[in-house]
Amino acid sequence: MNSEKIEIFDTTLRDGEQVPGCKLNTKQKLIIAESLDKLGIDVIEAGFPVSSPGDFESVSEISKLVKNTKVCGLTRANKKDIDVAAEALKFAKRPRIHTGIGTSDSHIQYKFNSTRGDILERAADAVKYAKSYVEDVEFYAEDAGRTDNAFLARVCEEVIKAGATVLNIPDTTGYCLPEEYGEKIKYLKENVKGIEKAIISCHCHNDLGLATANSIAGVINGARQIECTINGLGERAGNTALEEVVMILKQHRDLNLHTDINSRMLNEMSLMVSDLMGMPVQPNKAIVGANAFAHSSGIHQDGVIKNRETYEIIDPEEVGVNASSIILTARSGRSALAYRFKHIGYDITKNELDFLYSEFLKIADQKKEVKNDDLYMIMETCSRKI
Numbered sequence: 001m002n003s004e005k006i007e008i009f010d011t012t013l014r015d016g017e018q019v020p021g022c023k024l025n026t027k028q029k030l031i032i033a034e035s036l037d038k039l040g041i042d043v044i045e046a047g048f049p050v051s052s053p054g055d056f057e058s059v060s061e062i063s064k065l066v067k068n069t070k071v072c073g074l075t076r077a078n079k080k081d082i083d084v085a086a087e088a089l090k091f092a093k094r095p096r097i098h099t100g101i102g103t104s105d106s107h108i109q110y111k112f113n114s115t116r117g118d119i120l121e122r123a124a125d126a127v128k129y130a131k132s133y134v135e136d137v138e139f140y141a142e143d144a145g146r147t148d149n150a151f152l153a154r155v156c157e158e159v160i161k162a163g164a165t166v167l168n169i170p171d172t173t174g175y176c177l178p179e180e181y182g183e184k185i186k187y188l189k190e191n192v193k194g195i196e197k198a199i200i201s202c203h204c205h206n207d208l209g210l211a212t213a214n215s216i217a218g219v220i221n222g223a224r225q226i227e228c229t230i231n232g233l234g235e236r237a238g239n240t241a242l243e244e245v246v247m248i249l250k251q252h253r254d255l256n257l258h259t260d261i262n263s264r265m266l267n268e269m270s271l272m273v274s275d276l277m278g279m280p281v282q283p284n285k286a287i288v289g290a291n292a293f294a295h296s297s298g299i300h301q302d303g304v305i306k307n308r309e310t311y312e313i314i315d316p317e318e319v320g321v322n323a324s325s326i327i328l329t330a331r332s333g334r335s336a337l338a339y340r341f342k343h344i345g346y347d348i349t350k351n352e353l354d355f356l357y358s359e360f361l362k363i364a365d366q367k368k369e370v371k372n373d374d375l376y377m378i379m380e381t382c383s384r385k386i
């Protein structure tokens with residue numbers, strides 16, 4: 001069976017940049033946008049042009065710079081936002097306007113003090129208006145995760161009739177369970193008239209730690225675009241992490257879904273975004289965390305030294321990491337110690353190893369990690385005694 005492509009929509013520069021303290025200037029955004037283009041991203045959400053003159057400038061400059069990728073600007077469902085976004089995108093080779101409105105009862109009542117009928121009308125009008133500027137219009141039904149499915153299907157039908165080519169179904173509050181989110185996408189595929197004219201997009205937040213799982217449930221059930229950010233940055237607990245969905249689809253070939261992302265750039269992208277945004281990556285972060293390919297307990301180390309696949313499902317080179325690392329701690333065993341000694345130029349016999357290992361443990365119990373300098377010191381002390 002032929003594998004189907006999942007479009008990757010990167011919103012690091014829009015939803016990702018909404019993280020407090022992560023503000024980027026235009027120059028920094030251009031550096032990231034250029035790398036995203038090389039990474040093989042399908043759509044870059046460059047910003048929310050009406051929100052500030054700085055964001056307008058960034059979207060406009062990114063539009064001029066980017067060669068291959070579609071460039072997208074966010075708007076609310078009103079003419080002013082759409083006019084400003086269209087102006088910011090006017091130099092883009094492949095512009096997209098991303099417009100939308102809240103569709104859950106909570107948003108309709110508390111944000112808009114409105115009715116479902118009015119929201120339907122405003123959604124369709126915004127899409128028609130955006131369509132007068134660009135061919136490619138994506139509609140977001142904000143808080144779709146908590147929107148009643150039958151109403152959501154009506155909204156989707158109206159915006160498709162108005163010309164939307166992508167339907168974004170955000171789990172804005174990160175509330176859904178994977179099964180529930182997957183069911184929602186399936187329901188829309190089966191119940192929205194005209195659905196074949198648009199693709200469905202997953203945009204999931206991580207409030208319950210389920211953003212990645214929900215996005216994958218979405219594509220399994222028929223969505224064909226995932227919205228995500230480098231390192232999972234984003235409002236509150238963040239968005240779906242780009243590196244995670246890309247590697248899940250790569251590892252699970254049985255799903256018959258693929259992306260066009262060059263996974264070998266993932267590690268450098270992660271470091272670059274972390275650096276420019278001043279947001280450290282947690283060491284145990286999947287795929288790009290400093291410990292993602294580090295082994296420190298004796299049982300695991302012994303296995304990995306014999307054959308990497310015993311404890312690693314991804315070849316580190318696939319994500320741009322040179323090699324897995326064997327970290328020496330008080331939980332490490334003899335084979336890890338011999339391996340690390342070999343790495344710094346010492347071939348050790350079995351008898352020597354027993355002695356070195358007992359010296360090693362004395363130091364390891366005092367420290368979080370035993371480094372090369374400690375190994376040289378152990379070797380020097382022991383060679384005097386051996």
Ligand code: KIV
Pocket residue numbers: 015140141142143168170171172173203205
């Ligand atoms: O989370 C969300 O609903 C959003 C929309 C504005 C697309 O970010």
Ligand code: ZN
Pocket residue numbers: 015170172203205
């Ligand atoms: Zn969002």
